[in-house]
Amino acid sequence: MKTFKKGIALVMALAVVFCAVPAINAKAAVKLNNTKATIYAGNTLQLKLNGTKKVKWSTSDKKVATVSKKGLVKGVKAGKATITATDVSAKKKYTCKVTVKKSASFGYKKDNFYIFGGGDVIGYEGKLVAGATYYIDGKKQEVELWDDGEEGRSGITFATKFSEGKHTLTITKKGYKDFTWTFTYEAPTFDGVWADDPWISDGTLYVILNPATENLASVSVDGKKVEPKDAFVNGDGVYVIWIDATGLSAGEHTVEVSAEGFGTSSKTVTVE
Numbered sequence: 219m220k221t222f223k224k225g226i227a228l229v230m231a232l233a234v235v236f237c238a239v240p241a242i243n244a245k246a247a248v249k250l251n252n253t254k255a256t257i258y259a260g261n262t263l264q265l266k267l268n269g270t271k272k273v274k275w276s277t278s279d280k281k282v283a284t285v286s287k288k289g290l291v292k293g294v295k296a297g298k299a300t301i302t303a304t305d306v307s308a309k310k311k312y313t314c315k316v317t318v319k320k321s322a323s324f325g326y327k328k329d330n331f332y333i334f335g336g337g338d339v340i341g342y343e344g345k346l347v348a349g350a351t352y353y354i355d356g357k358k359q360e361v362e363l364w365d366d367g368e369e370g371r372s373g374i375t376f377a378t379k380f381s382e383g384k385h386t387l388t389i390t391k392k393g394y395k396d397f398t399w400t401f402t403y404e405a406p407t408f409d410g411v412w413a414d415d416p417w418i419s420d421g422t423l424y425v426i427l428n429p430a431t432e433n434l435a436s437v438s439v440d441g442k443k444v445e446p447k448d449a450f451v452n453g454d455g456v457y458v459i460w461i462d463a464t465g466l467s468a469g470e471h472t473v474e475v476s477a478e479g480f481g482t483s484s485k486t487v488t489v490e
Contacts, residue, residue, distance in 0.1 A: 336455030
């Protein structure tokens with residue numbers, strides 16, 4: 219009986235000893251996140267050597283693909299290149315074979331891009347490319363796209379307005395070379411009720427006002443109050459009122475605008 223008790227005590231003691239020994243975590247294996255990849259010229263691929271801290275990157279052909287100190291690979295032209303990641307501490311090399319394909323072009327010219335004064339619309343001459351993604355200063359944007367058909371102009375309406383200052387628009391799509399355009403936005407300023415002179419086109423009188431007068435302004439033509447066909451703040455950030463001008467005779471007419479907080483102001487417009 220004593221021998222049996224001693225045996226139990228010995229087993230329990232050994233169990234305590236083994237439980238007291240701390241577990242030793244095995245070092246994570248060093249591994250490259252990609253060993254084979256295909257990208258398009260102008261596009262990028264982020265490589266990362268996991269499990270080590272100090273890494274040296276190199277490319278077998280800079281004319282085909284370049285690689286930054288942080289492992290960002292950029293396709294230059296069609297061809298094949300090997301990107302090498304060297305684990306400096308272990309002096310071991312890991313490779314990724316990269317195939318670069320020729321990219322299509324959006325066909326856009328930077329000189330044909332422009333920003334509307336309202337600060338949330340960019341227009342350009344060219345066609346929309348379905349499936350493209352839009353970024354401002356590197357951040358993906360929620361957008362609405364539009365075009366005016368036969369005019370050959372298209373536009374991007376953003377969910378939020380730009381802050382004043384310099385920004386970069388980037389348009390991307392798989393298989394296309396990234397398009398970038400840098401612009402500076404300055405919010406328009408207004409002095410009084412008017413934003414521009416009124417004009418008449420195709421039987422419509424266009425009254426262009428300070429956006430602060432939205433839903434406040436009333437318009438009179440030659441002393442008679444008129445009701446607008448439509449009124450809205452447009453992409454340039456001005457308040458536009460459309461008025462039927464088909465009944466106006468040829469000659470000069472007075473357009474008077476009254477708005478609470480702005481008083482009354484008038485301009486003339488001529489019907490040819």
